[in-house]
Amino acid sequence: MSTRLRTEPSPLPSVDRLLREPALESLLGAYGRVRLTAAIRTHLAALRDAGIAAAATDAARVESIAAAVGARLVEDARPSLRPVANLTGTVLHTNLGRALLPQAAIDAIARVALQPCNLEFDVAAGKRGERDAHVETRLCDLAGAEAALVVNNNAAAVLLVLNSLARNREVIVSRGELVEIGGHFRIPDIMARAGARLREVGTTNRTHLADYADALTPKSAIVMKVHASNYEVRGFASTVSERELAALARERGVPLVTDLGSGTLVDLRQWGLPHEPTVRETIEAGADLVMFSGDKLLGGPQCGIVAGRAALVDKLRRNPLKRALRVDKIVLAALEQVLMLYGDLERLPAELPTLRLLTRTRDEIEPVARDLARGFAAALDVGYEVDVVDCASQIGSGALPVDTLPSVGVRIASSAARPGRDGAVQRLQRALRELPMPVIGRLVDHALILDCRCLLDAAPLIAQLGALRPPGA
Numbered sequence: 001m002s003t004r005l006r007t008e009p010s011p012l013p014s015v016d017r018l019l020r021e022p023a024l025e026s027l028l029g030a031y032g033r034v035r036l037t038a039a040i041r042t043h044l045a046a047l048r049d050a051g052i053a054a055a056a057t058d059a060a061r062v063e064s065i066a067a068a069v070g071a072r073l074v075e076d077a078r079p080s081l082r083p084v085a086n087l088t089g090t091v092l093h094t095n096l097g098r099a100l101l102p103q104a105a106i107d108a109i110a111r112v113a114l115q116p117c118n119l120e121f122d123v124a125a126g127k128r129g130e131r132d133a134h135v136e137t138r139l140c141d142l143a144g145a146e147a148a149l150v151v152n153n154n155a156a157a158v159l160l161v162l163n164s165l166a167r168n169r170e171v172i173v174s175r176g177e178l179v180e181i182g183g184h185f186r187i188p189d190i191m192a193r194a195g196a197r198l199r200e201v202g203t204t205n206r207t208h209l210a211d212y213a214d215a216l217t218p219k220s221a222i223v224m225k226v227h228a229s230n231y232e233v234r235g236f237a238s239t240v241s242e243r244e245l246a247a248l249a250r251e252r253g254v255p256l257v258t259d260l261g262s263g264t265l266v267d268l269r270q271w272g273l274p275h276e277p278t279v280r281e282t283i284e285a286g287a288d289l290v291m292f293s294g295d296k297l298l299g300g301p302q303c304g305i306v307a308g309r310a311a312l313v314d315k316l317r318r319n320p321l322k323r324a325l326r327v328d329k330i331v332l333a334a335l336e337q338v339l340m341l342y343g344d345l346e347r348l349p350a351e352l353p354t355l356r357l358l359t360r361t362r363d364e365i366e367p368v369a370r371d372l373a374r375g376f377a378a379a380l381d382v383g384y385e386v387d388v389v390d391c392a393s394q395i396g397s398g399a400l401p402v403d404t405l406p407s408v409g410v411r412i413a414s415s416a417a418r419p420g421r422d423g424a425v426q427r428l429q430r431a432l433r434e435l436p437m438p439v440i441g442r443l444v445d446h447a448l449i450l451d452c453r454c455l456l457d458a459a460p461l462i463a464q465l466g467a468l469r470p471p472g473a
């Protein structure tokens, strides 16, 4: 501090003077006086803090200040939440926002966001209505259910079911199904938070019908099945099917609820994809309630859906927690449009982005990968080798954890010898994340793999490769 006191009065230009500079005046139109003044003040303060007060230094020159303030304003105007290129090969990537919405859903969102809407208003009757009513009939038709409701996500659906049906009572779950989904969602923890008591049965690899039968007592509130989302037990393993379990639960007068996780409304095998149990199959097998996500295989907005018996769904609806977990008009508008698309299965793969990406064949993806590889080969320096390679995509979000989809990607490796190899690839990875549209791939065997399953057109991505700072430096 004492050094600063001893220096001459700051030679840095004043804010007023800077505002009159042509270079900064041009920023005035784009950002307005308030933002521009604030950015100038922040920058001048940073220069002072850095001890850059001498007029002779480059950074104190008006042009340098104008450039830095401009960059600061651009940076500040960039939203934190923004698009990235998902070249990870995982279609439903939780960290990258899961399902992409169809245009019809985006349009519906815009309509209800810009104007008042009948969210909880029964227009025909002229009185208060139910927000879930906008999607319930379609959900019931697709799921073969008597009733359905929507909450914030599937974790909320599980919480609501447990709290509504099993508070202070027992929930019977197989030890093989006490899963952690990721992001701190663990079945035993959510059970505790819901006020339900966990009654574990069976073992990690094998649970038999008799295990459930022995555990069922008057204290049992529900039997719960959890779809093993992100792993598979192989070898000496056995589980009890919904059908067997439903018969037992019904005989004992206890509801069977199933957390399907991803849950799909249609049989994916019709498009050559692996089989994932559908909501309808699960209900037909005897589950009284089924919980599943809106933004996994369903391909809609983030939400959690509970479908099943009307009497049970009613109990859920009357729980005050439902109010805390409800979705807004934006989610409902999008979900309704997505459900409408399910009315025409022939067009579904073309209309629903998630299905479109999942059903792309290796041969459809290959030309895009070749384009992208050419773009990279031209943009990168000689320190990198660029190849087109076959790779395997994943559905993601816990659906079909073991099955993969044949895909094609770009492999970029360093041509450096061993010691420098990983550093070069990591530098490239970082440079790709710093592009205007960050590119996210995955590392495999010391190389960067950019899976092109989710890339429909390489051109926009190649166009920004010019901004790639020479990463070899």
Ligand SMILES: *Cc1c(COP(=O)(O)O)cnc(C)c1O
Binding pocket: 153, 154, 155, 156, 158, 181, 185, 226, 227, 228, 229, 259, 260, 261, 262, 292, 293, 294, 303, 304, 397, 398
């Ligand atoms: C994904 C998943 C959840 C959590 O769903 P969210 O919609 O992410 O809240 C719960 N249970 C299972 C089995 C899942 O796969």
